[in-house]
Amino acid sequence: MFKSELVAAAGERLKAARTVSIVSHARPDGDAVGSALGLGLALEAAGKTVTVALADGVPVAFRHLAGAARVVSQGDPHADCRILVDCGDIDRGGKAWLPEWPVDINIDHHKTNTRFAAVNIVVPEAVATAAMLAELLPLWGFEITPQAAEALLTGMLTDTIGFRTSNVTPHTLRLAASLVERGANLSELYFKALVERSFESLRYWGRGLSRVQMEGGLVWTSLTLEDRKVSGYSGNDDADLVGYLPTVRGAAVGVIFVEQPDGTVKVSWRARPGWDVSTLAVRFGGGGHAPAAGATIEGALQEVQEAVLAATRELLIHAQHSIEEGEH
Amino acid sequence: MFKSELVAAAGERLKAARTVSIVSHARPDGDAVGSALGLGLALEAAGKTVTVALADGVPVAFRHLAGAARVVSQGDPHADCRILVDCGDIDRGGKAWLPEWPVDINIDHHKTNTRFAAVNIVVPEAVATAAMLAELLPLWGFEITPQAAEALLTGMLTDTIGFRTSNVTPHTLRLAASLVERGANLSELYFKALVERSFESLRYWGRGLSRVQMEGGLVWTSLTLEDRKVSGYSGNDDADLVGYLPTVRGAAVGVIFVEQPDGTVKVSWRARPGWDVSTLAVRFGGGGHAPAAGATIEGALQEVQEAVLAATRELLIHAQHSIEEGEH
Numbered sequence: 232m233f234k235s236e237l238v239a240a241a242g243e244r245l246k247a248a249r250t251v252s253i254v255s256h257a258r259p260d261g262d263a264v265g266s267a268l269g270l271g272l273a274l275e276a277a278g279k280t281v282t283v284a285l286a287d288g289v290p291v292a293f294r295h296l297a298g299a300a301r302v303v304s305q306g307d308p309h310a311d312c313r314i315l316v317d318c319g320d321i322d323r324g325g326k327a328w329l330p331e332w333p334v335d336i337n338i339d340h341h342k343t344n345t346r347f348a349a350v351n352i353v354v355p356e357a358v359a360t361a362a363m364l365a366e367l368l369p370l371w372g373f374e375i376t377p378q379a380a381e382a383l384l385t386g387m388l389t390d391t392i393g394f395r396t397s398n399v400t401p402h403t404l405r406l407a408a409s410l411v412e413r414g415a416n417l418s419e420l421y422f423k424a425l426v427e428r429s430f431e432s433l434r435y436w437g438r439g440l441s442r443v444q445m446e447g448g449l450v451w452t453s454l455t456l457e458d459r460k461v462s463g464y465s466g467n468d469d470a471d472l473v474g475y476l477p478t479v480r481g482a483a484v485g486v487i488f489v490e491q492p493d494g495t496v497k498v499s500w501r502a503r504p505g506w507d508v509s510t511l512a513v514r515f516g517g518g519g520h521a522p523a524a525g526a527t528i529e530g531a532l533q534e535v536q537e538a539v540l541a542a543t544r545e546l547l548i549h550a551q552h553s554i555e556e557g558e559h
Numbered sequence: 560m561f562k563s564e565l566v567a568a569a570g571e572r573l574k575a576a577r578t579v580s581i582v583s584h585a586r587p588d589g590d591a592v593g594s595a596l597g598l599g600l601a602l603e604a605a606g607k608t609v610t611v612a613l614a615d616g617v618p619v620a621f622r623h624l625a626g627a628a629r630v631v632s633q634g635d636p637h638a639d640c641r642i643l644v645d646c647g648d649i650d651r652g653g654k655a656w657l658p659e660w661p662v663d664i665n666i667d668h669h670k671t672n673t674r675f676a677a678v679n680i681v682v683p684e685a686v687a688t689a690a691m692l693a694e695l696l697p698l699w700g701f702e703i704t705p706q707a708a709e710a711l712l713t714g715m716l717t718d719t720i721g722f723r724t725s726n727v728t729p730h731t732l733r734l735a736a737s738l739v740e741r742g743a744n745l746s747e748l749y750f751k752a753l754v755e756r757s758f759e760s761l762r763y764w765g766r767g768l769s770r771v772q773m774e775g776g777l778v779w780t781s782l783t784l785e786d787r788k789v790s791g792y793s794g795n796d797d798a799d800l801v802g803y804l805p806t807v808r809g810a811a812v813g814v815i816f817v818e819q820p821d822g823t824v825k826v827s828w829r830a831r832p833g834w835d836v837s838t839l840a841v842r843f844g845g846g847g848h849a850p851a852a853g854a855t856i857e858g859a860l861q862e863v864q865e866a867v868l869a870a871t872r873e874l875l876i877h878a879q880h881s882i883e884e885g886e887h
Contacts, residue, residue, distance in 0.1 A: 401736035408729035440765025
């Protein structure tokens with residue numbers, strides 16, 4: 232999985248360092264938080280002085296992790312060893328890491344990684360950057376403490392949505408088992424990272440789900456400014472509701488429309504394997520990947536909804552024809 | 560984990576049998592279906608003539624498993640070897656197995672198991688009966704085929720809700736890894752068993768969630784006959800919505816009220832670890848366990864709701880006092 236000369240080069244830099252600055256990406260997810268804290272806690276246990284920086288702080292779902300309260304908003308370019316984790320390019324750190332600052336070690340699993348550091352350890356087939364660190368730390372001779380194991384397992388859990396993405400292998404499960412053996416409480420971490428949610432988001436979901444519609448393989452709903460107000464939900468997003476739409480039996484694509492106060496509508500598409508919604512998002516000025524894409528479109532909710540649904544129906548019909556003709 | 564003399568005794572009966580009848584419990588869940596089919600497919604691959612019987616057939620979420628279409632509604636008391644799996648007592652088979660019929664082998668993980676067979680292999684610490692079989696089959700010398708592995712992994716996934724119950728251990732994860740290696744597609748099985756749902760149930764959820772309320776640690780909502788009609792949901796239950804209520808941040812107990820056409824209300828409680836709602840259910844003529852209980856109560860929705868919420872509030876306040884006094 233790892234190139235041994237890169238592992239050795241990174242290990243030497245780490246062992247020689249007295250101060251270490253670890254940074255992960257803006258708008259952090261569980262792998263950003265978990266890989267940064269897991270690495271930091273393990274290095275701290277080995278006697279290093281470590282700071283972990285995240286431009287947007289630690290989301291509430293991960294604040295129970297050790298070290299979360301000590302996360303700062305900017306990295307230290309003068310540290311002996313400067314590490315970016317889970318960042319596909321150097322801009323991903325946001326305000327926590329300026330692009331002109333040098334990076335010693337880049338540890339990541341995004342296949343688009345731009346190799347911006349002195350030592351780049353990039354493994355696209357890894358399920359999470361935290362999973363890479365669960366293997367790298369012992370190779371470097373650093374002990375994974377119980378608290379570091381909890382952070383790393385959190386990163387694995389969130390990036391695999393609880394071991395259910397298609398890249399999970401027997402090796403992934405065994406790696407998770409080894410972190411549980413090192414002291415991570417699987418069921419508690421799972422609950423905090425993936426199950427627990429705010430009361431307001433549940434009410435907000437309710438309003439969206441009570442209006443959900445299905446037509447062929449297309450499932451959609453909308454969330455209005457009124458829904459947000461009535462439910463008390465504070466975000467301007469869909470509270471991750473869109474992910475549930477393609478889980479409907481018979482669904483191929485889910486779309487959600489979130490009305491914004493500035494006269495635009497945030498549109499998110501999610502597709503089952505075999506469908507590509509990224510081209511649709513690009514057509515409406517957005518972007519994304521085959522299974523998950525989004526765009527912010529000017530116009531009234533009803534108007535945007537009609538245009539987007541028409542285009543999405545077309546994609547489904549066209550792709551269906553392609554499949555029937557054996558082009559896929 | 561297993562007593563070797565019991566494993567040997569069961570193995571001898573299995574090896575000597577030409578015909579095998581396998582039965583699991585009525586209203587089958589994923590472990591009932593998965594353990595019965597997994598055992599059946601492995602024995603079939605070893606040349607036995609096998610029938611699998613379930614009183615209520617195979618739920619739609621498990622019909623993709625091999626052998627599901629061949630499941631019959633009654634077991635064969637004249638088979639050379641008669642096996643009940645995942646049944647705490649002999650009545651659990653429902654119409655598929657009459658209590659007066661003899662049972663050769665009883666394989667189960669319910670701690671209340673009544674040891675009703677000639678050979679009883681009961682392991683309460685096992686996460687699923689399917690997990691027991693994943694270990695027993697190789698001990699008996701039967702190969703776990705890819706199709707058997709899929710059935711067994713399904714049983715493990717559903718009883719652990721995707722590896723997130725508190726009894727999941729490193730051993731559980733490694734056992735799952737071995738089933739993936741034998742050919743089970745984890746992400747597909749996970750999706751079918753735990754993620755995919757009907758369009759109608761999603762709309763029905765929406766109506767319940769849009770009215771959800773929270774007061775202290777108590778989260779509740781109701782589902783009316785009108786909700787069922789409007790959403791087109793065909794069951795008389797809550798479509799498993801109640802499980803989401805105690806996942807709210809700050810919640811201790813969730814309660815759902817489902818209006819019935821016969822003038823009763825089905826009430827379900829779910830509690831976080833540390834709370835016991837079974838006594839409440841018993842007080843209202845129902846039953847259950849500490850974290851999950853239910854009762855069917857006569858009366859109008861509003862009236863039942865008020866009585867049950869008052870009693871549940873009392874439990875929360877009393878237990879809170881008990882905790883503060885250090886009694887817990």
